[in-house]
Amino acid sequence: MPKFAVYYTPPADSMLYQRGSEILGYDVRTGKFLPEENPTRAQLPEFNTSWVQQSQSYGFHVTTGYSLYFDDEDMPAIEAEMESVCSCFGDVQFLLTPRPERIKFWNDTIVVLHYQPNINMAMLHAMLTARINPFGTSSNMTKRYAEKDKSEIDPVLAHRVAKYHTPYMLDGWNPHFTLLMPYEGTQHEAMKTSLQNLFDDQPIGVESVCLMYRGDDESHYRLHREFCLSRG
Numbered sequence: 001m002p003k004f005a006v007y008y009t010p011p012a013d014s015m016l017y018q019r020g021s022e023i024l025g026y027d028v029r030t031g032k033f034l035p036e037e038n039p040t041r042a043q044l045p046e047f048n049t050s051w052v053q054q055s056q057s058y059g060f061h062v063t064t065g066y067s068l069y070f071d072d073e074d075m076p077a078i079e080a081e082m083e084s085v086c087s088c089f090g091d092v093q094f095l096l097t098p099r100p101e102r103i104k105f106w107n108d109t110i111v112v113l114h115y116q117p118n119i120n121m122a123m124l125h126a127m128l129t130a131r132i133n134p135f136g137t138s139s140n141m142t143k144r145y146a147e148k149d150k151s152e153i154d155p156v157l158a159h160r161v162a163k164y165h166t167p168y169m170l171d172g173w174n175p176h177f178t179l180l181m182p183y184e185g186t187q188h189e190a191m192k193t194s195l196q197n198l199f200d201d202q203p204i205g206v207e208s209v210c211l212m213y214r215g216d217d218e219s220h221y222r223l224h225r226e227f228c229l230s231r232g
Helices: 015-024 072-086 119-135 140-146 155-164 188-198
Strands: 003-008 062-069 095-106 110-117 176-180 208-214 222-228
Touching (some): 003 119, 072 208, 095 119, 095 188, 110 119, 110 188
Antiparallel strands (some): 003 062, 110 176
């Protein structure tokens, strides 16, 4: 079954996007693979292509809605709803500000750039989740939660997954760019220093959100359509 995803993806000409895409070895905007040897990867200690085995398929992005299975015939309705949501805002700023610990290791195997959304970005996330996620039929989380022991599941998270196919929403939304997954290196501090030098600590002004698509026979997402956020 095909999948769609709602992501923030930086502009193609930004240093942020270029360096992030070089680490992943994939340009999600063009749907093309990048050379395995490049200047960004050369700055990472003992870089191994296996470290982007999972993160590469999604491209460089911040998950703003989620990645969901869906019926292809619903794509026009999804596009129309995204256009409607993005047109609801006036002349406001959508910001992602680096958290104090902006290079974050999760469970030692996932390395991310970690951000804090401003109120407008949080509202955009909430609206997109509420209006777009119901077009999904299921997700990786839907399947994972179905296999869990019901007595061990937080009822709030279970409700989120049942209704919106993800537990990572509202107060559980932690915007981030995933760089390495699974990271299997041993030089954590050296890796953190290298990434801090590659990515600056400036806030990101978000001016668009992207609808991504992955077909039945495809392994990687690619840009389907980009939606500019209203400026009044």
